[in-house]
Amino acid sequence: MRFFSRSPIVPVLRFNGPIGMPSALRQSLSLATAAGPIEKAFSMSKLPSVVIIVNSPGGSPVQSNLIFRRVRQLAAEKNKRVYVFAEDVCASGGYFLALSGDEIYADPSSIVGSIGVISAGFGFEKAIHKLGVDRRVYTAGANKGSLDPFLPEKPDDITRLKAIQSDVHATFVAAVKERRGDKLKDHDGDMFTGAFWSGPKAAEMGLIDGLADMRVKMRQLHGDKVKLRAVPFGGSGLLSKLRRLPRMAGAAGAAGFAGSLAEDALATLEARALWSRYGL
Numbered sequence: 001m002r003f004f005s006r007s008p009i010v011p012v013l014r015f016n017g018p019i020g021m022p023s024a025l026r027q028s029l030s031l032a033t034a035a036g037p038i039e040k041a042f043s044m045s046k047l048p049s050v051v052i053i054v055n056s057p058g059g060s061p062v063q064s065n066l067i068f069r070r071v072r073q074l075a076a077e078k079n080k081r082v083y084v085f086a087e088d089v090c091a092s093g094g095y096f097l098a099l100s101g102d103e104i105y106a107d108p109s110s111i112v113g114s115i116g117v118i119s120a121g122f123g124f125e126k127a128i129h130k131l132g133v134d135r136r137v138y139t140a141g142a143n144k145g146s147l148d149p150f151l152p153e154k155p156d157d158i159t160r161l162k163a164i165q166s167d168v169h170a171t172f173v174a175a176v177k178e179r180r181g182d183k184l185k186d187h188d189g190d191m192f193t194g195a196f197w198s199g200p201k202a203a204e205m206g207l208i209d210g211l212a213d214m215r216v217k218m219r220q221l222h223g224d225k226v227k228l229r230a231v232p233f234g235g236s237g238l239l240s241k242l243r244r245l246p247r248m249a250g251a252a253g254a255a256g257f258a259g260s261l262a263e264d265a266l267a268t269l270e271a272r273a274l275w276s277r278y279g280l
Helices: 030-039 061-078 093-098 125-131 157-181 199-205 214-220 238-244 250-276
Strands: 009-016 049-056 081-091 103-106 111-113 195-198 227-230
Touching: 009 030, 030 250, 049 093, 061 081, 061 093, 061 157, 081 093, 081 125, 081 214, 081 238, 093 111, 093 125, 093 250, 111 199, 214 227
Parallel strands: 009 049, 009 227, 049 081, 081 103, 081 111
Antiparallel strands: 111 195
């Protein structure tokens, strides 16, 4: 009987990195890449618990919302309770993912929050003017060239962008209020300003349920013999990365390879900028 006995298993999903920011050499965290592992996590164990680890500085609000909703749909269908544990950063879109949990926990040094929307870029119109370069843009549609980085900003374009940001922000705020409910305690009035906090302050504000370690929490719920089993995301190894490189031969292949490396370098810089916003 002891030989055939099995320890109870809790599936563990890891949502790691920027959301919806793919490159030639790296898959992004999106519904397309996460759907399979999410489905597996909700079907691989008879225990009523699923664990999600979040370590993300944010990214695409659309992909954040899509992953959030898929987790909640399956939690309802399978009658499972979702426990989220924040690691280094659980901010912006990363916190949106955390809202899929019925309970959210963090480390004392975790960064939590940043409930806001941001758009960032550069303006090069003065640089190309100094270089003597003419920018020629031809459009069908008066607003098709909005926010072109090589042209001067237009007040109407900025107003339009801020209106879109306001709509996206409202969706985020509504999700926070729906999921956290009466637990929220916004004493300082800056909960939805894009500010972020350490784990203890986030717990005080009701953004998370407390400070806890994943293994300790699961043992409290399911006993000391419980096993935590990671659900892998496919296509993250070196071979998978090489398969995503251009397969064209000769000079075209070399150019495609160089372009892929350049694209990956830019994506890495963009991801690095997201992490650095939180001091990491």
